[in-house]
Amino acid sequence: MSQFDFSVVLTGEFRHWLVSGFLLSLKLTGITWLLALPLGSGIALCRLSSVTALRWFGATFVEVIRNIPLLMHLLFWYFAVPELLPWPARDWLNTHGAESICAVIALTLYTAAYMAEDVRSGIRAVPATQLEAARALGFGFLASMRRIVLPQAIRITVPPLISQTLSLWKNTSIATVIGTAELMYQAQRVETATFRGVETFVVTTVAYLSVSLLITAGAVWYQRRFPVRAS
Amino acid sequence: MVQATSASVRKKFFIRVQRAFMVRRLCAGNIVRKAEASVDTPAFVIQFPAMIRITALVSLFTLSLAPAAAQADQIADIRKNGELVCGVLGTDEPESFVDPKTRKIIGYDVDLCEAIARKLGVKPQIKQLSVAARIPELLQGRVDILAASLTHTKEREAVIAFSLTTFVTGQRVMVRRDSGIQSLAQLAGKKVVTVKGGTQEPNVRKAVPRVEVVTFETAPQAFVALQQRKAVGFVNDEVSLLDAYAKLGAAQKDYAVLPDSISTEALALGLRKNEPALKSLVDETLRELEKSGAAEKLFFKWFGPGTRLNFQKRNFKLETDRITE
Amino acid sequence: MELLENYWLYFLVGQFPNGPLGGLALTILLGAGALLLAMPLGVLLGLARVSHSRWLRWPVTALVYVVRGTPLLMVVFWAYFFLPSLTGQKTGQFATMLAALVIFNGAYLAEIVRAGIQGVPRGQWESAQSLGLRYVSTMRRVILPQALRNMLPSLVNQFVTTLKETSLGYIIGLSEVSFIASQINNQVLTQPLAIYGIAALTYFLICFGLSRLSYSLEARLNA
Numbered sequence: 110m111s112q113f114d115f116s117v118v119l120t121g122e123f124r125h126w127l128v129s130g131f132l133l134s135l136k137l138t139g140i141t142w143l144l145a146l147p148l149g150s151g152i153a154l155c156r157l158s159s160v161t162a163l164r165w166f167g168a169t170f171v172e173v174i175r176n177i178p179l180l181m182h183l184l185f186w187y188f189a190v191p192e193l194l195p196w197p198a199r200d201w202l203n204t205h206g207a208e209s210i211c212a213v214i215a216l217t218l219y220t221a222a223y224m225a226e227d228v229r230s231g232i233r234a235v236p237a238t239q240l241e242a243a244r245a246l247g248f249g250f251l252a253s254m255r256r257i258v259l260p261q262a263i264r265i266t267v268p269p270l271i272s273q274t275l276s277l278w279k280n281t282s283i284a285t286v287i288g289t290a291e292l293m294y295q296a297q298r299v300e301t302a303t304f305r306g307v308e309t310f311v312v313t314t315v316a317y318l319s320v321s322l323l324i325t326a327g328a329v330w331y332q333r334r335f336p337v338r339a340s
Numbered sequence: 341m342v343q344a345t346s347a348s349v350r351k352k353f354f355i356r357v358q359r360a361f362m363v364r365r366l367c368a369g370n371i372v373r374k375a376e377a378s379v380d381t382p383a384f385v386i387q388f389p390a391m392i393r394i395t396a397l398v399s400l401f402t403l404s405l406a407p408a409a410a411q412a413d414q415i416a417d418i419r420k421n422g423e424l425v426c427g428v429l430g431t432d433e434p435e436s437f438v439d440p441k442t443r444k445i446i447g448y449d450v451d452l453c454e455a456i457a458r459k460l461g462v463k464p465q466i467k468q469l470s471v472a473a474r475i476p477e478l479l480q481g482r483v484d485i486l487a488a489s490l491t492h493t494k495e496r497e498a499v500i501a502f503s504l505t506t507f508v509t510g511q512r513v514m515v516r517r518d519s520g521i522q523s524l525a526q527l528a529g530k531k532v533v534t535v536k537g538g539t540q541e542p543n544v545r546k547a548v549p550r551v552e553v554v555t556f557e558t559a560p561q562a563f564v565a566l567q568q569r570k571a572v573g574f575v576n577d578e579v580s581l582l583d584a585y586a587k588l589g590a591a592q593k594d595y596a597v598l599p600d601s602i603s604t605e606a607l608a609l610g611l612r613k614n615e616p617a618l619k620s621l622v623d624e625t626l627r628e629l630e631k632s633g634a635a636e637k638l639f640f641k642w643f644g645p646g647t648r649l650n651f652q653k654r655n656f657k658l659e660t661d662r663i664t665e
Numbered sequence: 666m667e668l669l670e671n672y673w674l675y676f677l678v679g680q681f682p683n684g685p686l687g688g689l690a691l692t693i694l695l696g697a698g699a700l701l702l703a704m705p706l707g708v709l710l711g712l713a714r715v716s717h718s719r720w721l722r723w724p725v726t727a728l729v730y731v732v733r734g735t736p737l738l739m740v741v742f743w744a745y746f747f748l749p750s751l752t753g754q755k756t757g758q759f760a761t762m763l764a765a766l767v768i769f770n771g772a773y774l775a776e777i778v779r780a781g782i783q784g785v786p787r788g789q790w791e792s793a794q795s796l797g798l799r800y801v802s803t804m805r806r807v808i809l810p811q812a813l814r815n816m817l818p819s820l821v822n823q824f825v826t827t828l829k830e831t832s833l834g835y836i837i838g839l840s841e842v843s844f845i846a847s848q849i850n851n852q853v854l855t856q857p858l859a860i861y862g863i864a865a866l867t868y869f870l871i872c873f874g875l876s877r878l879s880y881s882l883e884a885r886l887n888a
Contacts, residue, residue, distance in 0.1 A: 176825070176872035177865045178832035180843050185865060188850065189857040191568060203531075203570045208554060275734070282736035286836060288533070288554040288565070293738055298555075301472055301537045304499050306746045314739055321734030431848070440852065443675055444683040466684070467757070470838035473745070480749040482757065557836060560851030567854065 118308040123299045130295030131316050137209070137281045137291060141216040142274060148217065149224030154254065156229055167225070174222035179283050182215040187287040212284040212291075220277050227273060231266030232258055264335055271328040278320055292316060414615045415460070418484055423465045426453035427483035427610075430468040431558045433583050434642040434649070435489045435507075435607075448642040449487035452506060452609065452626075455634075456485065459625045470557055472537020475500060478610055485622070486610030489577060491539045492663050496610075503609035503622045505663070508656040509578040510601030511543050514585060517596050519572040524600050527551050532573035533566055535559040539605065540575045547602040560584075567591075573598075577605055579649065586648035606663045623661070630658040668859055672849050676863075679840045685759070687840030689867060695759065695841065696828040699766035700820075703827075706767060707774025712804065714779045725775070732772035738833055741765040745837055758839040762831065770827055777819045781812035817886065821879035825872045832868075842867060 117123065155167030174182070191199050191207065202210060235258050243253030282293040296313040300306050418424050428436035428449055436447035445466045457464035469477055474488045478500060492502045513532065515521045521530070528550040534540040536555040544551055556562040559576055563584050566574040574581070578601065585597060611619050629635040635658045643651045679687015686694070713725040732740065744765040745758075785808050793803040835843040846864035850857050 172873060172876075173869060176829075176869045176876065178829035178843070178868055180832040180835060181846075181861065181865050181868060184843065184847065185861045188564060188568065189861045191570075192857055199569060203568075207570055279734075279736035282738045283833070285738070286557060288556055290554075293736070294555075296742075297472060297536060298541075302542070304475070306476065310739070310742060310746070314735055314743075317736055317739060318731060318734045322730070325730065325734065431851075438680070438848070440671070440675075442683055443680045445680075468684075468838060468840070470836075473838060476746055480746070482749060557838075558847070558851070561847060564851055564854060564857075 113308055114305065115308050115312070117303055117305055118299060118312055123303060126295045126299055127292065127312065127316070130290060130292035133209070133289070134278070134281045134291040134293075135320070137212060137216065137284065137289070138274075138278050140213055141220055141277060141281075144213070144217045145220040145224055145277075146270075148221040150228050152221060152225035153228035153232060156225070157232060158250075171222045171225055174218055175226075179215065179219050179280055180286060182219055183212060183284060183287050186215045187211040208284075208287050208289040211287060212281075212289045216277065216280060216284070219280070220273060223273050223276070224270060227269040228262070228266055231262040231269070234265045235261045265337055267331055267335070268328055271324060271331065275321055275324045275328075278324065279317070282317070414484065414612070414618050415621065418460055418462055418618075421462070423463045424453070424457040424460055424485065425465045425467055425483045426450070426457075427467050427469045427474055427477055427486045427488050428453070429471065429474075429488045430466075431560055432489045432577075432580050433587075434647065435579070436466075436487065448507070448638060449489065451638055451641075452629075453485065453487040455629060456609075456622055456625050459621065459628075470537065471535045471559070472557075474537075474610065478612060481612075485618075488610070489580070489607055490610045491577075491605045492608040492661070493539060494663070499613070501611045501613045501615070501619055502661055503611060503619065504626045504658050504661045505606040505608045505656065506626065506658060507579070507607040509605050509607065511540060511575060511603045511605055512578050512581055512601055513544070513573045513575050513598045514566065514581050514595055515573045515598060516566070516569070517594055521572060522596075522598070524548055524598060524602065527573055530573065531571040532575055533562040533571040534575040535562055539603070540577075543603040544575045547600075575602070577607075579643065582649050586650075608661065626658045666859070668849075668853065668856060669863075675849065676842070676845055679845060685757075685840065688845050689842055691759070691839070692828065692831045692841045693871070695762060695766070695831045695834070696824065699763055699770060699831075700824050700827050702763070703767045703770035703774055704820075706771035707778050708809070710771055710775035711778025711782060714775055715782050729772045729775050732769060733776075737765065737769050737830055738836065740769050741833055741837060744768070758834065758837050761837060762834045762839055766827060766830060769830070770823060773826075774820075774823060777816055777823065778812065781816040781819075782808060784815055785811050814886065818879045818883040821875055821882060825875045825879070828872060828875075829868065 118127070152167050152170055155163040156171070158164060158167075187207065191202060191211075194202070232254075239257055239261065240253055243257040244250075248256065281291055284291055285294040285297065288294070292313060296309050300309045303309065426449075428445060428447070430436050430438055430445045432447075434447050436445055436449045438444070439446050445468060450464075450466060453466070454464045467477075467483055469483070469486075469488060471488075474486050474490060475496065477483050478486050486500075490496075490502075492505060496502075513524065513527065515527075519530070521527060524547055527544075527548045529552070531552045531554060532544060533554050533556065534544065536557060541553050541555055544553060553575075554565070554571065556565060559580060562576075563574055565571060574584075576584070581597060585592060585595060588595060609622060611622065626635070629638070636654060639651075639654045641647075643649045643654075645652060675688065677688050678690045679685065681687065681690070710725055710729065713721045714729070716722055741762065745761045748761055748764055789807055789811065790803065793807045798807070831841050832843045834841040835847065838844065840848075842864055846860055850860045853860065
């Protein structure tokens with residue numbers, strides 16, 4: 110074992126394991142992102158609304174979810190919550206990939222809480238006069254948000270959102286504790302089977318870094334192409 | 341010094357010194373000449389160039405002794421530290437588990453480790469490890485010995501050494517009765533759960549090629565997943581499985597352990613390779629336990645009548661470290 | 666609740682004194698220790714990131730990008746498998762987790778320190794220069810004290826994040842809060858909601874309390 114032999118890890122069965130893990134990690138990231146963004150935006154709007162109950166709900170949602178580690182969320186959704194469901198729902202869940210579904214739920218809520226804060230600060234960065242002018246012109250709250258405020262807010266919000274996406278990509282690795290067969294899970298499996306820790310982890314690190322650097326490059330590109338205009 | 345020894349010894353010395361001298365000349369230049377030329381060199385060195393050669397010879401001797409010293413190192417290290425660090429699982433009743441009342445780790449493996457520590461004359465230090473981390477931790481030197489429900493396999497022999505087999509068991513599958521599964525073959529296409537990093541996953545995949553396996557960090561965690569109906573089967577060492585089954589109490593009627601074993605597991609203590617002194621000491625301790633009857637008493641203490649497992653007799657002895665393949 | 670009665674001590678301190686420290690005490694100790702040790706590293710890396718020398722800036726920037734682009738779990742595994750060969754010493758799970766958290770948080774703190782340093786008004790640099798102070802003295806006596814004061818809310822937030830990150834010790838078998846909660850659940854089996862709920866509540870109370878502290882600090886500093 111004194112020589113590093115990458116071919117063991119990169120061929121045949123083990124490569125298949127690692128690749129399927131990588132693809133599942135990407136899928137988890139994609140699906141979570143598509144679900145978390147609308148949810149996060151919704152929560153942000155709740156926090157900004159004039160209805161006290163909605164504001165309270167939004168604030169509680171964000172604070173509770175952000176102050177509990179993702180690992181706890183995953184354990185909670187996989188081991189605690191299904192016990193509350195009626196049997197038919199539980200059985201359906203268990204035969205249809207409970208690991209991945211619970212991982213997506215936990216990740217979505219966690220990411221949405223962070224995205225909500227980013228969207229909220231993005232919206233607040235748009236001067237209040239914009240909203241006032243829109244209301245004065247006769248737009249309802251939602252319409253003025255949709256047509257006037259949010260488009261301006263987006264430019265400010267995108268860089269923090271991209272950094273949340275990066276966090277999301279890295280957070281998928283924690284799903285290994287509930288048995289989701291993503292990249293980290295498969296890496297542990299390959300390491301157990303081959304006893305080659307260095308090679309396995311180098312390959313896995315490179316895989317994670319490749320997507321991370323792509324996302325970071327995307328952020329840099331966006332900030333160059335769409336710089337925030339001073340108002 | 342040279343003058344005081346006998347003639348034949350002097351002759352052998354001289355031949356060796358010539359060789360040593362040639363080696364040193366090749367490697368590091370002529371030390372005698374340097375010594376003679378130096379003003380600060382003590383008088384006896386210049387007067388007796390042979391002294392230099394003897395020193396070179398002695399140092400080569402010492403270097404050749406070093407590998408042998410390294411072999412005895414681990415026992416010496418353990419005695420120097422005053423403790424034997426044993427890696428145990430702490431999550432595998434009754435081999436090693438946390439006693440809820442005293443919050444200490446106890447079990448069959450722990451008792452074996454304590455016996456070896458007694459033999460070495462040091463204190464045992466119990467360190468809890470995850471299943472997947474056992475061999476890496478041993479290889480990294482964080483633990484001196486593994487008493488962690490470790491299966492002796494041919495693949496593992498390439499990286500670590502094993503003591504005499506301390507326990508023989510099989511691996512079996514526990515299923516939910518309402519899944520209607522009564523044989524291994526019916527598991528094809530279904531989901532089973534087990535612990536990460538052990539021999540369970542590869543064994544069940546070999547026994548049932550189309551089975552779906554999900555693994556968790558600890559075996560009890562996987563068992564919880566079975567009980568929560570996340571899978572139809574739970575794979576583990578027979579002893580741990582039977583213990584978990586016994587713990588179910590009234591819920592036993594919902595579960596069954598499939599009769600077929602998916603493998604035979606010879607559990608043994610894990611040691612680093614190239615430590616023959618430690619291995620022979622460990623094996624000797626185990627043999628002594630067997631001869632004095634202490635080994636059988638230990639078996640019955642944790643697995644015998646009166647315990648949850650209620651085994652009536654022991655079907656192995658602590659006598660060999662050969663495994664059948 | 667009998668659940669709390671039976672397991673409260675195990676939850677709070679793990680196996681101590683019959684074994685290594687665990688539970689809530691371990692989580693807090695690990696989090697505090699990691700942040701305290703990561704501070705000097707973060708300051709050094711942050712200084713390197715704003716330095717004028719290319720040879721210092723580029724490698725450190727690359728290092729920070731690599732560490733931030735890797736999941737923390739990956740860093741934990743690296744530390745777990747390879748730290749002993751590097752330091753030549755046996756390291757337990759606590760030391761491994763500590764090392765991984767220090768490296769990871771050092772890289773994040775580097776960015777916070779960098780932002781803090783760049784947030785100090787240019788006027789400070791200029792006045793320090795006109796007073797005859799050299800680069801190192803300026804940093805030490807003028808810039809860093811002000812930067813660190815501005816960073817305080819971010820530092821408290823980072824502490825909260827570090828406390829949450831200690832939960833990853835679960836995966837390498839470190840007896841912190843999540844691992845102990847799972848152990849208790851595996852024994853009791855019938856009350857997963859209560860057990861995981863209490864563990865989650867514990868994290869929430871500590872982290873929420875600390876983030877409130879950070880808000881009040883920020884308010885006080887900006888006032």
